[in-house]
Amino acid sequence: MEPLVEVRGLTIEFPMRAGLLRAVNEADFVIPKGQITALVGESGSGKSTMASAIMRAISVPGRVAGGSITFDGRDVMSLGKKELQAYKWEQVSMVFQAAQNALNPVARIKDQIIETFRAHSKSYTEKQMVDKARNLLDYVRLDPDRVLNSFPHELSGGMKQRVMIAFSLLLDPQLVILDEPTTALDVITQAYIFDILKKIHKDMNITMLLLTHDIGVVAKAADRVGVMYAGNVVEAGDVYDMFKRPKHPYTAKLMKAVPSLYEDVSERKGIPGSPPDLLNMPPGCPFHPRCEYAHAKCKEQNPIKVYTPAGHEVACHLYPNPESVAEVRTS
Numbered sequence: 001m002e003p004l005v006e007v008r009g010l011t012i013e014f015p016m017r018a019g020l021l022r023a024v025n026e027a028d029f030v031i032p033k034g035q036i037t038a039l040v041g042e043s044g045s046g047k048s049t050m051a052s053a054i055m056r057a058i059s060v061p062g063r064v065a066g067g068s069i070t071f072d073g074r075d076v077m078s079l080g081k082k083e084l085q086a087y088k089w090e091q092v093s094m095v096f097q098a099a100q101n102a103l104n105p106v107a108r109i110k111d112q113i114i115e116t117f118r119a120h121s122k123s124y125t126e127k128q129m130v131d132k133a134r135n136l137l138d139y140v141r142l143d144p145d146r147v148l149n150s151f152p153h154e155l156s157g158g159m160k161q162r163v164m165i166a167f168s169l170l171l172d173p174q175l176v177i178l179d180e181p182t183t184a185l186d187v188i189t190q191a192y193i194f195d196i197l198k199k200i201h202k203d204m205n206i207t208m209l210l211l212t213h214d215i216g217v218v219a220k221a222a223d224r225v226g227v228m229y230a231g232n233v234v235e236a237g238d239v240y241d242m243f244k245r246p247k248h249p250y251t252a253k254l255m256k257a258v259p260s261l262y263e264d265v266s267e268r269k270g271i272p273g274s275p276p277d278l279l280n281m282p283p284g285c286p287f288h289p290r291c292e293y294a295h296a297k298c299k300e301q302n303p304i305k306v307y308t309p310a311g312h313e314v315a316c317h318l319y320p321n322p323e324s325v326a327e328v329r330t331s
């Protein structure tokens with residue numbers, strides 16, 4: 001597993017009137033090259049903040065208070081203004097949450113595409129820009145002639161989402177981050193978008209990061225998954241392993257929340273309790289108040305993450321060392 005992005009000990013803080021809010025708290029996370037990685041967790045767990053940091057797009061008054069991010073071996077934090085301009089969109093692009101609404105309502109798609117190109121790259125002629133946009137629109141299964149000449153309000157939600165995916169590919173990035181790419185769409189359109197994303201990933205060899213609270217999305221699309229809880233990545237591993245043999249009690253509960261065709265839905269249980277208040281974190285492991293396996297140590301010490309040679313990682317006192325991760329928890 002060759003890493004494209006390596007996040008180490010990342011801490012991101014937002015100063016609030018009531019105190020310092022740590023949206024990301026000493027988090028470690030790896031995005032392997034050439035894979036689709038999903039970052040999953042309840043609302044407010046820090047997924048978008050982590051992704052914005054990778055994109056070097058933390059909004060003021062947020063700030064990176066510690067840790068490092070490397071992209072293909074380069075230190076992202078120390079990129080200068082010019083390097084940063086090339087980094088964003090040419091190395092990594094992001095389709096933000098509810099991205100359909102990010103389109104300018106009073107400009108045709110063609111003009112918005114040309115403007116995006118011009119903001120980042122001077123080396124294309126207008127014909128080259130439009131030709132490239134045409135290819136990408138065709139790729140996301142839209143009629144280029146119709147879409148290029150449309151205003152956003154003339155397109156459906158699913159079409160606008162596909163336009164945004166095409167936008168994210170304009171400058172041939174290595175990594176595309178998609179924040180809740182299908183949340184606002186109906187089930188059929190969701191399946192269609194995932195089909196397109198998988199094809200793009202395969203044909204263009206693009207690394208992808210999907211941020212989602214929908215565990216069903218993970219099962220459908222990802223190779224690897226990281227689970228975020230209260231600003232930390234508490235477990236990560238191969239998607240099959242994570243569904244078959246989740247280690248962290250929180251992951252186990254999340255995975256059980258996936259609806260199955262054969263199961264009696266009335267027997268499915270949610271996760272009791274709610275995520276901690278980030279301004280008033282409990283001592284020890286942040287999950288201990290909701291954890292059925294919590295013992296004395298969990299209330300006092302935050303667990304240290306352990307890593308197995310096979311690429312599984314977990315932060316939980318049930319697994320004090322890498323060997324213990326291999327054990328199947330039966331209780």
Ligand SMILES: Nc1ncnc2c1ncn2[C@@H]1O[C@H](COP(=O)(O)OP(=O)(O)OP(=O)(O)O)[C@@H](O)[C@H]1O
Nearest residue numbers: 014023042043044045046047048049050059213278
């Ligand atoms: N600009 C900001 N100012 C203040 N707090 C913020 C800001 N951005 C994020 N936060 C806080 O940081 C925490 C993590 O938010 P974030 O959006 O990263 O979580 P998320 O897992 O992506 O959630 P969602 O799925 O709802 O987007 C939340 O408590 C949120 O309120």
